[in-house]
Each structure stands twice: as C-alpha cells, then as structure tokens.
Amino acid sequence: MSNQLSRHHIDESELHAHVRGELSEPESATVLAHVATCATCAHELEELGRAHAVLAEVRESEIDFPELRFAAVRTRVMDEVRRQPRAAHRFALPRMAWAVAAGIAMIAVMVGQRPPAVPEQAATPAYRLDAPVELITTSTPDGIALKWEGDQPTYLVLKTHRPGDFRDAEVEVVCGNSWTDTNRAPGLIYYHVVPAEEPCRS
Amino acid sequence: MENVLPFRRTDAAREAMSETIRLIHLARGGDEAAFEAIIRNYERRVLKVAYRMVGNLHDAQDVAQEVFVRLWKHLDKIRDEEKFSTWLYRMVMNASYDLLAVRKRSASSVSLDDPQSGSWDLSDDDAIPLDRRIVARDLQSKVVAALDRLTPSERVVFVLRDLEGVEVVDIATIQDINKITVRRHLSTARQKMRTVLIELYPGFARQAEAASIKEATP
Numbered sequence: 471m472s473n474q475l476s477r478h479h480i481d482e483s484e485l486h487a488h489v490r491g492e493l494s495e496p497e498s499a500t501v502l503a504h505v506a507t508c509a510t511c512a513h514e515l516e517e518l519g520r521a522h523a524v525l526a527e528v529r530e531s532e533i534d535f536p537e538l539r540f541a542a543v544r545t546r547v548m549d550e551v552r553r554q555p556r557a558a559h560r561f562a563l564p565r566m567a568w569a570v571a572a573g574i575a576m577i578a579v580m581v582g583q584r585p586p587a588v589p590e591q592a593a594t595p596a597y598r599l600d601a602p603v604e605l606i607t608t609s610t611p612d613g614i615a616l617k618w619e620g621d622q623p624t625y626l627v628l629k630t631h632r633p634g635d636f637r638d639a640e641v642e643v644v645c646g647n648s649w650t651d652t653n654r655a656p657g658l659i660y661y662h663v664v665p666a667e668e669p670c671r672s
Numbered sequence: 673m674e675n676v677l678p679f680r681r682t683d684a685a686r687e688a689m690s691e692t693i694r695l696i697h698l699a700r701g702g703d704e705a706a707f708e709a710i711i712r713n714y715e716r717r718v719l720k721v722a723y724r725m726v727g728n729l730h731d732a733q734d735v736a737q738e739v740f741v742r743l744w745k746h747l748d749k750i751r752d753e754e755k756f757s758t759w760l761y762r763m764v765m766n767a768s769y770d771l772l773a774v775r776k777r778s779a780s781s782v783s784l785d786d787p788q789s790g791s792w793d794l795s796d797d798d799a800i801p802l803d804r805r806i807v808a809r810d811l812q813s814k815v816v817a818a819l820d821r822l823t824p825s826e827r828v829v830f831v832l833r834d835l836e837g838v839e840v841v842d843i844a845t846i847q848d849i850n851k852i853t854v855r856r857h858l859s860t861a862r863q864k865m866r867t868v869l870i871e872l873y874p875g876f877a878r879q880a881e882a883a884s885i886k887e888a889t890p
Contacts, residue, residue, distance in 0.1 A: 483859070521862075521869035524876055528815045529835050531808035533720050535729065540715050543733055547711060547740040551704055554745065607703040614703070660701055 480504055480511050482518075489515070489522040555604055603663050613652040614661070620647060622665040630660045645670035688713070692756055700747045711740050718764055724831045725768035727816055735771060739763045761838070761846045765828050772824040807879045811872065818868040822861050829854055830861035 480501060487493050488501045505512045603618040603625070616627065627649050629640040642649060643666060651661070692713065698706035715736065722735035742763055750759055819827050828847060832838040833854075840858070844851045 483855075486862070517866070517870050520873035520877075521866055524811065524815065524869045524872050525834050527808055527876065527880070528812050529837060531805075531812055533723060533812060534809065535716070535719055535723075539719070539729065539733060540712075543715060543719070543736045543740070544708065544711055546737050547744070548704065548708055550741045551707060551744050555702060605702050607698075607701060608705050609698055609703060614698070614701070 479508065479514075482514070485511070485515050485518050486522075489518050601664060603665070605661060605663060607661065610650065613650045615648065615650045616661055616663065617648045618663055620665060623670040624666040625649075626664050626666045628662040628664075630662065689756070696747060696750060696756065699744070707744060710743070714760060715740075718760065721761070721764050721831065721836060722768055724816055724819070724835055725765065725827060726771055727820060731771055735764060735767045738767045742767075758842065758846055761832070761836075762848075765832070765846060769824045769828060772827065807876065811876055814872060815865075815869070818865060821864050821868075826857045826861035826864070829857040830865065833858055834862070 484493075484497075484501065488498055493501065501515075505515050603620050606617045608615045608617075618625070623645060625644050625647075627642040627644050629642075629651065639662075644663075649663075692710065695706045695710045695713075699710060718736045718739055719732055722732035722739075723729060726732050726735060739760070743760070750756060819830070822830060829843055832843045832846065833840065838846070840851055840854050843854045847854070
C-alpha cells in the first residue's frame with residue numbers, strides 16, 4: 471500500500487487537514503504511513519506544520535486594544551443611536567389609515583372606555599397614533615421602564631408584537647410621563663406612546 | 673463573551689446567544705441600554721476581526737463603528753436571532769471589503785499608534801524576548817501585515833477560516849457564495865501566505881521557546 475501511495479503524493483488539502491487535526495485516526499495514519507516513505511510529502515508536511523504553528527499562535531492570541539478604543543467606538547455609536555431612535559416607535563404611512571380608523575375603536579374597547587368619536591373621514595382623530603412621543607426605555611429589575619417628555623395629563627401606552635399593527639395591542643392609560651411594564655410577555659414587544667386628550671382620572 | 677467562538681455549539685456559546693437574543697429583543701423596542709450591552713459583548717470580537725481584515729486600528733475602529741450603527745438600523749432584519757453571529761460577521765466583512773476595495777494599501781499602512789506595531793524583528797537573533805505575550809503580539813502584527821498580499825476575497829476567507837476558525841460551510845453562508853468558491857479562495861490564499869508564515873516560523877519558535885524558559889525561571 472505504501473508503495474502505491476508513494477507514487478501519488480498526498481493532496482495538499484489533505485495535508486492541511488492533517489496538521490489541523492481534522493482527519494480521523496485511520497486517515498491520519500494513512501497520511502503518516504505515506505509521509506514515512508515519501509520525502510516530497512514529508513517536506514511538504516513539515517512546512518505546513520510550521521505555517522500552522524504560526525497561525526495557531528496568532529489565532530489564539532488576544533489583541534491588546536486599549537480600552538480607550540472601545541470607549542471611542544461605543545461613544546460614537548451611541549451618539550448616532552440617540553440621533554436615530556428606533557423605527558419601532560414610528561409607523562409606516564400605509565398602516566396609518568387602518569390605525570386611525572380601526573385602531574382607535576379597538577383601543578377604547580380594550581381599556582373599557584366609551585369609544586371616542588371617530589369622524590367618518592377621520593380628519594382629526596382623537597388620538598394621534600402617528601405622533602408618538604420619543605421614548606427612553608431601560609431594563610430594570612421591576613420590568614421595562616418607559617419615560618417620555620410632554621405636558622399632556624394622560625398618555626396611551628400601546629404594547630404590540632408587530633410595529634404599527636394594533637389589532638392585538640395591549641393598552642394602558644397612564645397619568646404622567648413614565649410607566650413600567652411589570653408584566654412582560656415572552657417575545658418581542660414594541661411600545662408606542664401617544665398623547666391622550668383626556669383628563670387624568672386616577 | 674469575546675472568548676466564545678460563535679460557531680461552536682458549546683454550553684457557553686448557547687448561553688451567550690440566549691442573552692444576545694434577549695438583548696436584541698429589548699433593543700428592537702428602543703432600549704438603548706440593551707443595545708449598548710450588545711456592543712460591549714461583541715466589540716472585542718468585531719474590532720479584532722476588523723483589524724485582521726483592514727490591517728490597522730484606525731480603520732478597524734471605523735469598520736466597527738459602521739457595523740454597530742448598521743446593526744441598530746437593521747435590528748428588525750435579523751429574523752433568526754440564532755444566526756446573529758453570521759449576520760455580524762457578514763457586516764464586518766462587507767464593511768472591511770468595501771474599505772479594502774477602495775483603498776490602495778501599502779506595507780506602511782500599520783499606523784504608528786497601532787498597539788500591534790512592533791519594532792522587534794522576529795528574524796533578529798539578538799532580540800531579547802520579554803514574554804510570550806509580546807512574541808504573540810509581534811507575530812500577529814507581522815501576519816496581519818502580510819495579509820495585504822491577498823485580494824479582498826481571499827483575505828475574507830483566510831481570516832475567517834484560518835484566523836477565526838469559522839467552518840467552510842459557515843463562511844459560504846456569511847459570504848453568500850458556494851463552498852467550492854470558498855475552498856478555491858482559501859487554497860490560493862494559503863499558497864500566497866505560506867512562504868511568509870514559514871519564514872516567520874524559525875524566529876517565532878526560537879523566541880517562544882526562550883520566552884517559555886524565561887517564564888518558567890523563578
């Protein structure tokens with residue numbers, strides 16, 4: 471067998487696999503048996519082994535980037551992030567027609583209130599779902615804390631699983647400018663907060 | 673986190689991925705703190721891969737920054753969070769590839785403020801080894817500089833396979849090319865890198881041995 475192998479040099483990819491330890495035991499044994507009788511492949515294997523040793527050292531070594539570098543990247547990215555709030559808080563225009571016409575009634579029913587008057591043309595909706603406030607969300611031990619700015623006495627907080635789709639929205643009427651979601655369901659949640667033109671009743 | 677190779681299905685990798693998925697969900701809802709946590713968990717790996725791709729820290733920083741900003745913008749497009757690492761690698765490679773493609777690189781591209789820039793020549797018999805870490809750092813610098821001889825496509829495949837340890841099938845997914853093309857680029861890249869790696873070996877082996885002896889000496 472070795473004579474036969476000696477006449478045909480081992481493919482380089484096979485030798486690579488051998489030095490990387492990717493061959494099975496019998497496959498490696500075959501390679502070694504051939505190398506023992508073939509000076510060309512033995513030389514090839516030795517060179518590949520050296521190259522592999524250098525690469526292994528590089529691969530396993532960490533790079534000592536100064537912490538300052540990471541902080542610089544983080545700062546620049548977070549500055550950009552704050553300039554571009556997540557699109558999840560906003561709504562695609564095509565969805566707005568449905569949101570204004572059907573969503574308002576659904577919201578009112580869910581919160582147990584009399585549905586607001588929705589003009590047939592919905593020219594001036596009672597709730598402007600397309601004008602959400604900018605949210606600051608943080609994860610706290612109690613849940614997801616939402617904060618926003620504004621001078622309305624009440625706000626509607628809508629929780630949905632799909633941005634812009636309020637068919638299954640959970641709705642809270644909140645007095646003030648903050649609210650904590652203590653009952654987070656598993657899965658992705660989008661929060662959408664809009665001013666509510668009604669007095670605070672709590 | 674940075675020590676967890678994303679394609680190894682270890683318990684640690686699974687745990688890290690579970691935490692990443694949780695953070696992605698929060699970040700999608702606009703949670704900036706969660707997004708910053710994602711950056712902290714992946715910045716070391718992203719910067720390391722970017723550095724190996726573009727060859728200097730200044731450009732690597734730009735690549736990392738672009739990758740994380742794009743991540744923020746496209747969080748909704750990550751449909752399968754389990755493949756987040758694949759997506760992230762793809763972003764790093766695309767940003768690096770663009771940079772490499774438009775910039776004529778030269779051997780002097782390793783900037784002076786680069787922590788990997790070494791003044792210690794591994795081929796110098798009289799060089800005094802300080803410790804094993806310095807040997808590795810200097811070697812890294814030389815290998816990264818040598819990567820300039822590869823085309824961008826070859827470099828992507830070589831960095832991912834031989835320096836990051838990513839499997840060929842995963843590289844094909846990351847680059848959206850077939851496995852045969854990956855192997856072809858890899859074979860060419862290995863041929864081009866072989867000479868320089870072999871030349872680096874004697875100095876590296878000598879210095880590494882000396883450093884080991886020094887570390888073992890009380």
